[in-house]
Amino acid sequence: MEEVKQVRDLEYLFRPKSIAIVGASESGLYPAGILRNLLRYGYKGKIFPVNPRREVVQGLKSYRKILDIEEDVDLAVIIVPRGFVLDILNQCAMKGVRAVIIITAGFGEADEYGKQLQERIMEFARRSRIIICGPNTAGLANIYDNIVLTHRLDPAPIPGNVAFVSQSGALMTAMYGIFREKDIGLSYLISTGNQADVELSECIMYLVNDKNTRVIAAFIEGLKNVNIFLNAADLALEKGKPIIVLKVGKTRAGAAAALTHTGSLTGSDAVYNAVFKQKGIIRVEDIDELVDTVKVFSLLVDRLPKGEGLGIISQSGGLASLMADLCEDLGLNLPELSDETMKKLVTMDELLTFGSLRNPADVRIGGTTAAMLPRVIEPFIQDERFSILCILLSRPAVGDEDAQTASTIVEISKTTKKPIFVVWVGRRIPDPGSDLDAQPYRILEKGGVPIFYNLKSCLKAVKHLIDYTKFRERYMQSSKVT
């Protein structure tokens, strides 16, 4: 095993008070994009473009060299061809720069020369103690401090409680788009690149200690420093910050040389799985499940379900049956309605129950109108068998008619601590020219009610929520005993 690296303070990387952009320019994905994003999103610190061929870049004075900057530089972002990177790093050391992001690609992931260069960067990091993110990173963003150090982040980010750290740069950008579309607020976005120095585990540790971050999502190819990762996972459990991972690479490790049964029985992905299970880390299998899981945790992390019982109120009988089947497959617990709940519901003539209801409860369109829904949901909220409630809708999620239902759900959700989520199966693209934010599905998204469109990934996400809650309770109890 490798030696345990001490956890370093990454403040200069993530919250710099001054930033130099070496290679800043008027055009080019990163050379123009990073400076533009700092200006556009209102970074409060000092910005120093460095470009020997220009006097001014995007309206700011440009410096010939980083050493020409009179003031202190906390962070340097390097966007120059790979052959110049080491020279720039040496200048950064002379200047007293604390942290560096190397955007430039063509290192460990590329040819032999690139690998050699990366070795030298690693050597430089050890010697200089400068914190280095990258190379070959898509950059990072600290949303609360308006520090957007990547090429593209639009529309403007919404500050929130989710941090996403990725070993794939392209995926960081892609996931930003999806999170933004669903109004999932973010604290940090981090692309770790080739991890010549700063590694994913260190980033997770930083995020566990970050006050704005409540939910940590990660795209993992492999871990370098497992000790920091395990410590971060323990601390995250104690603080109640769920870690959700999408890990790729299920190949078996070479176990051929093993001398015991034990040694030959398993591959490395199985060990990852075991570690995730042991530390309450939520493993998801694809992008949809990642997004839905992040969403459910982001919105419900402070109102976790007190038990396992799921109550479903459905607008459609068909969807009710489909949900029941999926819940069964996933091991979700659908308790029967209590006699009292049943009595309250079957006496509501609008529901057309004809005397009997089950869970999922098919209350038809009559039971999900803005007028009826508060009355229908009340018995479910009172019924202790249910710890989490689902409203399952099948009418169009656009148009004026269901906007009131959506607003009503937002109101109901505010009046109870019991977590409520919505699954909406139906049309979602409104008529051309209509106000997007007035659409029912958007009312829910903006109202902070978890709304899902995919039954399976939604139910998987809810299962993760229930399992995590249970696991954490057990963990806290057992850590008290030992």
Next chain:
Amino acid sequence: MKALGDSKILSYKESVNILSRYGIPIAKGDIATSPEEAVEIANRIGYPVVLKVISPQIIHKTDANVLKLGVKTESDLVNCYHEIIDNAERYNPRAQIEGVLVQEMIQEGVEVIVGIFRDQQFGPVILFGLGGIFVEVLKDISLRVPPITRYDAEEMIKEIKGYRILEGFRGKTRSDIEAVIDVLLKVSRLSVDLKDIVLEMDLNPIIVGPKDRGAKVVDARLITL
């Protein structure tokens, strides 16, 4: 991490020494290097006994025909002793033979395996499974990284598909699951303390008796760096 080439397979006695130090229960028995010694040991622990040839080169004792169960008398024991030594020599003429283990015959129980192996990323990992075909064919195992808590140990046991066999089904009695938890926790302690020494370990099988009757290691193999 050192290469496997530098590793060493501990003798039965060395292995038993380490396991006892951690309070891991082992079936009664001792190594004999002559038929006379074997008789003496059998008299001490009482018949019936189990005989098996102990050799670092012989992992699968059944394949090599060097295992005799339920040996009931002294004359049986002497005959079996010679037979399995011959079998061992035939199976692998270059096998170094530490001796013949004369062990108490445990009558009733479910076989489980507990082991340690080393993962490149996570270091020592603890493995649990039901013995025999359950691990070898079905790979029905659970893993955890030490140190483990009691809760982890419980979850490890419940996680395998064969858990129902330990719980007892169709009239079979429930196994002593508490005893398995105890072994797992002790193995966890061992693996943390000796993480720079122990490369791999097999406690295979451990025979788990019915509820409150304990679990005993019947065969052990430790590989050190």
